[in-house]
Amino acid sequence: MRFKDVFSIIGPSMIGPSSSHTAGAVRLGRAARRILGGMPERADILFYGSFASTYRGHGTDLALVAGLLDLQADDAGIKDALELAEEAGMSVNITASALRPAHPNTAQIRLRRGEREDTVTGCSIGGGNIEVIGVNRFDVKFTASYPTLLIFHGDRPGVIAEVTDVFRQAGANIGYMEVDRKSRSGDALTVLEMDGPISGLWTERILRLPDVRRVCLIDLAAKEE
Structure with a gap:
């Protein structure tokens, strides 16, 4: 916890x-x-x-x-x-x-x-x-107490590694991660809780990754964009 x-x-x-x-x-x-x-x-x-x-x-x-x-x-x-x-x-x-x-x-x-x-x-x-x-029928858990990203993507090898590499290059730390999928090679949802604010540049880079379909940012301490 x-x-x-x-x-x-x-x-x-x-x-x-x-x-x-x-x-x-x-x-x-x-x-x-x-x-x-x-x-x-x-x-x-x-x-x-x-x-x-x-x-x-x-x-x-x-x-x-x-x-x-x-x-x-x-x-x-x-x-x-x-x-x-x-x-x-x-x-x-x-x-x-x-x-x-x-x-x-x-x-x-x-x-x-x-x-x-x-x-x-x-x-x-x-x-x-x-x-x-x-x-959306994905079983995931998060508290929204920290800046959180919801990444909807296809379930294929390498997607999560590509996502986390974006944050590695940005020097940002992931505090918590959870993944659920509807079926093998089907739709998946990855939840990332971050230790600090999330830049819009990061979400744009993630959206450009292959098989990433949608990114939602939950940061209740920040002004809604």
Whole structure:
């Protein structure tokens, strides 16, 4: 497990009664927005477990939509998130599932923006921290606590070596890596958590590599590009 700073242990500055149900949900929404590449036109949110039974009382629905609007956890606008989403042209549909999830505070977020559609499944694990456990039917795990790259690519020998060589040449250090694939020689997803900010030049170089189809940058500490 990578070290967490003392403020993530104490808890975040936030609006709302629960760091798990509000601050964590905001963070999950912001991470999902980064994966999509901007504000969604449509968001279908499915809550599981404790989220499903208490989201209205704890404002989890408002918090997650606020995250999709890229609001911070301490933004007073969270209470008006549904109205703000409607004004911004975002269609929101929220449902609850009776299925028992692996973690009680779990949400599946299906987003659409133009022709792009992404499905992100994540958990709020306490103290405003999150863990994303699935992206577009890939089983991967990351926390979005560090600058993170999602690299969608074909599964062929040498792709991961070519990707990591980009960072070797840049003198950048990879703190965590995970790979999942849908089938042998099919589609794959590589997740890289970096120890420092990620330059747009790096992502451009990775995009030019053979069999790399898409790159998503998640850096919640940086301004959205």
